[in-house]
Amino acid sequence: MSVTVVGAQGFIGGRLAQYLTAEGELPWTPTKGDPELLERDLGVLWYCAGTTADYDQRPFDTVDARACLVSEIISAGNFEWLIYCSSTRLYDGLSQIDVDESTPLVFNSADPRKVFDLSKALGENLTLARSEGRGVVARLSKVFNGHGGSPEFLSELLNKATLSREIILDSSPSTQRDYIHLDDAVASLIAIASGSGIYNVACGQLISNAEIAEIFKSEGWFVSFTGVAEMQPPPNVSVERLLDLGVTAKSVEDVIRDFLRGLKF
DSSP states (O other): EEEETTTTTTTHHHHHHHHHTTTTTOOBBBOTTTTGGSSSOOOOEEOOOOOTTTTTOOOOHIIIIIIIIIHHHHHOOOEEEEEEEEEGGGGOOOOSSEEEEEEEOOOTTTOOGHHHHHHHHHHHHHHHHTTTEEEEEEEEEEOSSSOOOOSSSHHHHHHHHTTEEEEEEEEEEEEEEOOEHHHHHHHHHGGGGGGOEEEESSSSOOHHHHHHHHHHHTTTTTEEESSSOOOOOOEEOOHHHHTTTTTOOOOOOHHHHHHTTOOOO
């Protein structure tokens, strides 16, 4: 069976393609606009395409990457199985403290910054409702890595730690997020290819910027913040479905400590 990774030029898709290649799968990794994408047999398809941090400046590209292209792929139907990468950000508009994959989502369609959430939700709907039972959704939390490639807060912080023991961040210490290491995210994407429905790909535990700074402090770094706003935490997402597949993400604290202890100054 053939294997395809759409978005292999990106952070998550690139690591997934590397893993599959190392396992002897030799995935096809089409670039943007490749006409063969709608013509050839895609086999098992991981859809990892999509804009990230600049989505607000590129709303139409965001919709195209997250919904329009996957719509064309599903319409063409030349795949055995589709794994669509979505985001746990879809839960951010909810008032519940704890959520799982069955929790109904709420969106303000008049908010221009919701183009990310709405386009992801449409991609999910097409995958689950229009793929003739051949689709599964991965809602990924904040994916991080200590070796570059990601614009997320924790990735940037780890990169800064390689340059200096004193770090000043334009962020609030109260901000909380659920982080999952890149390798654990890839292992999850592989595992859910045998599942169905929606899976939260996360650690299942929120950690604040202040708590992360304390981990750095205990290892000999000093982290300070210029932001002071009190941020409302997002809901805590359940990872029970992922655990049922045998995937347990490493704790953020352990990953940070191991990374910092491996640095030499």
